[in-house]
Amino acid sequence: VRADLAVQTELDELVAMAQLMELDDLVDLLQDLPGKNTRELLRAMDDRRRDSLEQMLSYPEESAGGLMNLDYIQVRTDVTLRTVLRYLRLLDDLPDNTNQLMVVDRSGQYQGTLRLRSLLTNDPSIPVREVMDREPPYVIATQAQAEVARLFEDEDLISAPVLNEKGLLIGRVTVEDVVDVIRDESEHSLMGRVGMHEDEDLFAPVLVSGRRRSVWLGINLITAFLAAWVIGLFEAALDKVVALAVLMPVVASMGGIAGSQTLTLMIRALALGNIERCNAARLLWKEIGVGLINGFVWALVVALISVLWFGDYGIGGVIAVAMVVNLLCAALAGVVIPLILRRVGVDPALAGGVVLTTVTDVVGFLAFLGLATLLLI
């Protein structure tokens, strides 16, 4: 009974909190709560708020619908600006980020927006329809949040109406939510790259942090042993020419760096929606070109150092060829891996790095030790 009471108290608190929260924040909260609590919360709300909330909950969390709020002011096309001004004065306050009012016709159909700057700089006797904005930038409820963020950035918006698939006005997105989206996106890319979640707390307990991060270390261990296995295939060569063991990490690491550069460009371009089927091929050729040029340049430098170090022209030749091969593969992998990952529904920002370095390690060791086995032993 006590436990039940505790649950009940918590729920009461939740209900009280829910009353004070803005609907869009409440939606975020509900999406993280167990279903039972959601139902209880909805039952405790008044009808209008519940209807709105249920509509908002029907859109996925990562869509414009999950971002929108319902705090907007609506005016009719046929009233004068003076009437609008008088109406606003009846309100205690305007909703946050109100830079425009929604305009509907007499039947309630969405027509466009009335910007406050038009309201304030025009003659009050003019009707709304003459100064309203009939084609303001808008978003569709099912649009991805990243797309909404780009629209806000490109058009420098403060707020935008949200329409459903039928063109009906169902809410409003504001720049405040968009700033959060942009910040979250960048955190997600940065943290995802090392297998961490963007909510990772700096001061989380040691055991919690340790467990979370060990998942990524485990994944990396598999790829590290894959590379080790490739090296193991050439034990005979390593046994004869110890210089190979000394130089092999150089080939692998240069490939990893070059590949990461291409990968980073690709991940950013994919996130910004800059990659289409038609330009992917062009990009691939460009990256192959960069890989070849840098491959030849650094192959020369590395070969020179190796020859000076070990006094063996054979090793210099082998490492040069291996460098070119690995930087070429790195460019290829940097373009292709994120495209494949996206195709199979995995976030390239999350898994791209580990897949790429696996490829560059394996190819690097394989090319260097394989060529050495063929040519030097």
Add this chain to the structure above:
Amino acid sequence: VRADLAVQTELDELVAMAQLMELDDLVDLLQDLPGKNTRELLRAMDDRRRDSLEQMLSYPEESAGGLMNLDYIQVRTDVTLRTVLRYLRLLDDLPDNTNQLMVVDRSGQYQGTLRLRSLLTNDPSIPVREVMDREPPYVIATQAQAEVARLFEDEDLISAPVLNEKGLLIGRVTVEDVVDVIRDESEHSLMGRVGMHEDEDLFAPVLVSGRRRSVWLGINLITAFLAAWVIGLFEAALDKVVALAVLMPVVASMGGIAGSQTLTLMIRALALGNIERCNAARLLWKEIGVGLINGFVWALVVALISVLWFGDYGIGGVIAVAMVVNLLCAALAGVVIPLILRRVGVDPALAGGVVLTTVTDVVGFLAFLGLATLLLI
């Protein structure tokens, strides 16, 4: 003469363009132009615009002063809202992102702001002083742009007055500029990590991209040869036990991953201003704890696999100890390197990764091969 004419035409075009641009964008442009053009441009402008521009140019590009614009509307404390409404109607339009007007007293001294929502929802006969916001969030012209962005995010601002060190109103920052700052910051971290600039063009010519990226490859080559040199110190050991060459990349790579996790957390925390002298020590202990736990867990796994693979308990023991040592050093390096880099004025997001992996490679090879030399040979 023809070349001179060409230069002159270009300058004329610049002057014409400058006339149309918003001042804050113009400031950005001028900061990238040679000094001679800047002087010509300033000479061609009208006095008021030039004065404003010169004031804006006097602040560093990365400060609030470099972000601000001068398009704001100013009203006096002692007039009524009706007068303000009438004044606004005389204007053709309001500046973009105007959600509040600047309020000054009769002597022109800044007093606060009048929010449009207050203007619209209050009785027109009330004087400005009674409904104005006397302590609105503001920024100081010398503040860092990242700080301004955080203020806008925390307080959900659309615009904020910019004051100079004496508390005089000198401009206005809007959310539109702040969105750019947030986007730039995240690009900077992402691209800087692989030695690229955030302006790197996806479709830049092959030679241009190749040259830019090769700088980073060159830096990495130095660190790769440093690691190779460390391996070279143990040629004797590698010559006797070829399994060491096979397993050594595992130790180095696990350290690199663990260190990158800590480093990423630190860089984000530093950027958000979450690291103070007082909590840095606590953080260091936490990360050392995580490093030790994950070190022991994965040391066990790696040792087990190594023993099964090579049937040699000695190698299992040596690799286990080397793993713990390297993950511990990785945690230490992940916390300390960004702090040191920031102290010496280098951006940790830019150089942190390469310094860190150098440390984890060197420590990994040194611990593993060093212990093997001492204990197995």
